[in-house]
Amino acid sequence: MVPHPSRARAVQVTHETEQPFPGASDVEVTRVASAPPSPTRVQGNCAEAEGGNCRGAARKPRARRGGRSRPKSELALSKQRRSRRKKANDRERNRMHNLNSALDALRGVLPTFPDDAKLTKIETLRFAHNYIWALTQTLRIADHSLYGLEPPAPSCEELGSPDDGSPGDWSSLYSPVSQAGSLSPAASLEECPGLQAPASPACLRPGALALSDFL
């Protein structure tokens, strides 16, 4: 999907996202950015799981230990639950704000036209993925020319696509627009004269390539 200029919303980015990783320590940011979900946490579809307990199926049943704390009245329990929920909501909101801040930072280093509408989340991720791939190819070409080798004239097959390395769902994440796009990143590189030896990153400047080339 092509971002529409008028899609900008009044409440798109909260005040917390206006500064780099606000309210998040480096540790938090690193954790958010780098912590892959542990294999044990990969979740399937819980729809058929009774009571939403699909992940608990492989879990040891928790031993109940009672009697340590004072029995609380229903009112006190309810108040405690509400308080915990409220705190959890705040944390969750913060977490999502941090995630959005990271996405904003990512948008910030991606080449876009100033008047481009803000990339959506999925567009940002796809763009970044393809952009990194394009830069990698640029470096490869630069290396070849540096060592006096013939600049490779990679076929599209040789170049592969930015999706090659990911057996996952990257290709399925492609939007209909990008799937129907006229230029793949590989084609864009080949068509960019600056990428013939010596390779020139100038081709990766905004304007050299259309945004849609990377999406």
Added chain:
DNA sequence: TAGGCCATCTGGTCCT
């Protein structure tokens, strides 16, 4: 009005 995108709430699970 339908569909896309988003923020938020919520409950479950896992980890420390």
Added chain:
DNA sequence: AGGACCAGATGGCCTA
């Protein structure tokens, strides 16, 4: 126990 993470649900805003 409490925090982090996740996915589903919900509702608002916007555009075609």
